[in-house]
Amino acid sequence: PLRVLTGITTSGTPHLGNYVGAIRPAVQASLAAGTESFYFLADYHALIKIGEPARVQRSTLEIAASWLAAGLDPERVTFYRQSDIPEIPELTWLLTCVTGKGLLNRAHAYKAAVDHNAAGGRDADDGVTAGLFMYPVLMGADILMFNAHRVPVGRDQIQHIEMARDMAASFNHLYGEHFVLPEAAIEESVATLPGLDGRKMSKSYDNTIALFAPREQLRKLIAGVLTDSRTPGQPKDTEGSALFQIYQAFASPTETAALRQAYADGIAWGDAKQLLFERIDREIAPMRETYQSLIDHPGRIEDILHAGAAKARKLSGPAMARLREAVGLRDLR
Numbered sequence: 397p398l399r400v401l402t403g404i405t406t407s408g409t410p411h412l413g414n415y416v417g418a419i420r421p422a423v424q425a426s427l428a429a430g431t432e433s434f435y436f437l438a439d440y441h442a443l444i445k446i447g448e449p450a451r452v453q454r455s456t457l458e459i460a461a462s463w464l465a466a467g468l469d470p471e472r473v474t475f476y477r478q479s480d481i482p483e484i485p486e487l488t489w490l491l492t493c494v495t496g497k498g499l500l501n502r503a504h505a506y507k508a509a510v511d512h513n514a515a516g517g518r519d520a521d522d523g524v525t526a527g528l529f530m531y532p533v534l535m536g537a538d539i540l541m542f543n544a545h546r547v548p549v550g551r552d553q554i555q556h557i558e559m560a561r562d563m564a565a566s567f568n569h570l571y572g573e574h575f576v577l578p579e580a581a582i583e584e585s586v587a588t589l590p591g592l593d594g595r596k597m598s599k600s601y602d603n604t605i606a607l608f609a610p611r612e613q614l615r616k617l618i619a620g621v622l623t624d625s626r627t628p629g630q631p632k633d634t635e636g637s638a639l640f641q642i643y644q645a646f647a648s649p650t651e652t653a654a655l656r657q658a659y660a661d662g663i664a665w666g667d668a669k670q671l672l673f674e675r676i677d678r679e680i681a682p683m684r685e686t687y688q689s690l691i692d693h694p695g696r697i698e699d700i701l702h703a704g705a706a707k708a709r710k711l712s713g714p715a716m717a718r719l720r721e722a723v724g725l726r727d728l729r
């Protein structure tokens with residue numbers, strides 16, 4: 397069967413970008429016949445950005461509840477927490493040893509940190525941890541551990557998946573055909589959802605709209621989406637309009653065409669924002685209650701994650717044993 401896998405870093409409250417880029421396509425993919433899905437909470441990845449244990453725990457709860465509220469069926473898929481699978485850091489080391497340092501030098505997140513330092517006149521690696529540098533290898537291990545074919549993600553993750561392919565190819569070349577070469581699965585219309593300020597919606601830009609913001613807060617957040625200064629009656633540009641792009645990520649082609657026409661007809665920004673609010677709320681509202689009840693029952697989430705980890709380890713344990721053997725390590729079984 398086709399294996400689909402994706403994860404979300406547990407470093408904050410899930411936002412609409414995570415939903416349209418990863419959660420929604422992943423839940424849809426899990427419903428298709430002949431697929432086997434692996435969805436997880438990337439809590440080891442969360443350690444790279446923050447030294448706040450309480451935040452990682454809270455985020456783990458929120459992201460787990462979001463997946464479940466969005467319709468993920470833990471019976472049908474393998475749903476787990478990364479740090480419950482000890483084979484993942486173990487595989488990370490095997491992959492580290494077949495990954496060129498030069499490849500990691502080119503990773504966007506690492507390069508951004510280096511460039512930021514250069515711009516501030518600091519040492520290139522100032523404040524950069526080895527964890528940030530190694531981030532793509534840990535992610536490679538996530539994907540290759542379960543031999544995923546397809547990885548539904550937003551555009552910002554493409555490079556990491558290409559790197560995982562490189563690691564798989566290097567490993568296969570040295571030790572035989574152990575890994576499938578994974579591919580990113582990207583929905584063009586939602587590949588990069590803009591945030592409130594028009595830049596990519598991202599925890600690090602503080603421009604996010606929380607996926608499960610209460611209704612009134614959602615309305616307020618959407619009122620804050622950046623628009624230009626054109627007045628009612630003046631035709632508006634859909635090109636470069638964050639409001640239009642977010643709408644498109646939720647609406648049908650017919651609805652999108654109608655908003656495009658309304659833009660041409662000079663819709664007032666306030667009215668456009670009301671349409672956007674209603675469209676998002678229509679999709680999210682039915683999930684909000686489930687989300688809240690899960691957040692209020694963390695024990696239920698914990699049980700689901702434990703069961704998921706047991707299911708995942710039935711595969712990762714034997715897989716790791718084969719990989720250990722392949723590279724010349726002792727068989728621990």
Ligand code: TYM
Nearest residue numbers: 402403404405413414417418438538549550587588589597
């Ligand atoms: P993370 O936690 O930053 O984001 C989770 C998912 O949400 C997508 N996303 C977006 N998509 C569209 N528009 C946006 N504005 C937007 N913002 C975020 C991301 O592309 C991602 O799909 N390293 C990963 C987590 C990870 C992972 C993996 C993913 C760890 N191991 C293995 C896939 C496979 C990350 O930090 O994503």
